[in-house]
Amino acid sequence: GENVEQHPSTLSVQEGDSAVIKCTYSDSASNYFPWYKQELGKGPQLIIDIRSNVGEKKDQRIAVTLNKTAKHFSLHITETQPEDSAVYFCAAGGRAGNKLTFGGGTRVLVKP
Amino acid sequence: DTGVSQNPRHKITKRGQNVTFRCDPISEHNRLYWYRQTLGQGPEFLTYFQNEAQLEKSRLLSDRFSAERPKGSFSTLEIQRTEQGDSAMYLCASSSDSWGEKLFFGSGTQLSVL
Numbered sequence: 001g002e003n004v005e006q007h008p009s010t011l012s013v014q015e016g017d018s019a020v021i022k023c024t025y026s027d028s029a030s031n032y033f034p035w036y037k038q039e040l041g042k043g044p045q046l047i048i049d050i051r052s053n054v055g056e057k058k059d060q061r062i063a064v065t066l067n068k069t070a071k072h073f074s075l076h077i078t079e080t081q082p083e084d085s086a087v088y089f090c091a092a093g094g095r096a097g098n099k100l101t102f103g104g105g106t107r108v109l110v111k112p
Numbered sequence: 113d114t115g116v117s118q119n120p121r122h123k124i125t126k127r128g129q130n131v132t133f134r135c136d137p138i139s140e141h142n143r144l145y146w147y148r149q150t151l152g153q154g155p156e157f158l159t160y161f162q163n164e165a166q167l168e169k170s171r172l173l174s175d176r177f178s179a180e181r182p183k184g185s186f187s188t189l190e191i192q193r194t195e196q197g198d199s200a201m202y203l204c205a206s207s208s209d210s211w212g213e214k215l216f217f218g219s220g221t222q223l224s225v226l
Contacts, residue, residue: 006154034214043116043203043217044155089154098207099145099168100215102154 002027004092006103014111019077021106023090026071030101032094033066033073038087038105048075051094080110116218118204124224125194132190133221137206144187145215146179147203148172155203155217161187194225 003026013019025033031052036044050057050064050073057064061080066073077084087107093100117136125131137144142163147155158177159169163184173179176194181187191198201222205215 004154036217041219043118043205043219046214046216049214091154098143098215099157099160100155101157105152105154 002030002092002101004090004101004103006090006106008106009104010107010109012109012111013080015080015082017080019075019080019084019108019110021075021088021090021108022072023074023092023103024070024072025092025101027092027095028071029095030092032092032098033064034091034093034100035062035064035075036089036091036102038089044089047088077108080108082110082112084108085110116204116206116216118202118218118221120221121219122222122224124226126226127194127196129194130190130192131194131223132188133202133204133223135187135189135204135206135218137186137204138216141206141208141216142184143207144181145205145207146187146189147205147217149201149203149220150199158189191223194223196225199223199225 006023034049037047038044061078063076087105089105090103091100119134145160146158149155161181176192179189201220203220205217207215
């Protein structure tokens with residue numbers, strides 16, 4: 001089955017700096033790669049996603065890149081703000097049923 | 113539409129008891145998923161429904177677990193004879209019936225087995 005690795009597990013940045021989270025996946029059949037943000041006591045919230053026919057996607061301060069050949073994808077957050085502090089999860093899916101396999105998560109702390 | 117709704121938000125039970133959780137998906141979403149999340153880990157897939165049909169179950173879903181979606185709307189997840197290892201956040205998500213469509217999660221039910 002699919003296996004998703006996520007790094008780093010924790011990330012501390014100064015407000016205004018950029019944050020980058022990287023993920024790798026194992027199943028070449030995966031073709032859908034969402035990113036979720038989870039705050040304490042809440043469920044994961046979809047923040048951005050990308051499909052395998054696209055190499056990069058941007059939404060305001062958030063961007064995601066995908067290298068299908070190398071089977072890795074990354075989340076970039078620019079001009080970080082304290083409200084960006086949360087746990088971020090990458091996932092891979094898109095096969096029958098779109099069952100998602102999640103990475104282990106990255107705890108991001110933005111210091112004011 | 114208020115999104116995916118899960119009840120209860122918290123459940124404390126004693127080992128050996130049965131528990132049942134409910135999920136109300138976003139209306140008109142015909143796919144419904146159950147995931148389990150333990151502390152410090154990403155969500156793990158348990159099972160999913162397309163309308164009322166349960167199409168896939170993870171090996172994580174032991175025979176003590178059963179899920180239903182009788183009318184293709186809300187779903188229930190029951191755990192019989194709970195064990196301490198069942199303590200986790202149980203998350204429900206829904207999506208529309210489209211290849212690779214977005215999954216929207218509820219806030220989860222936090223289960224603590226004493």
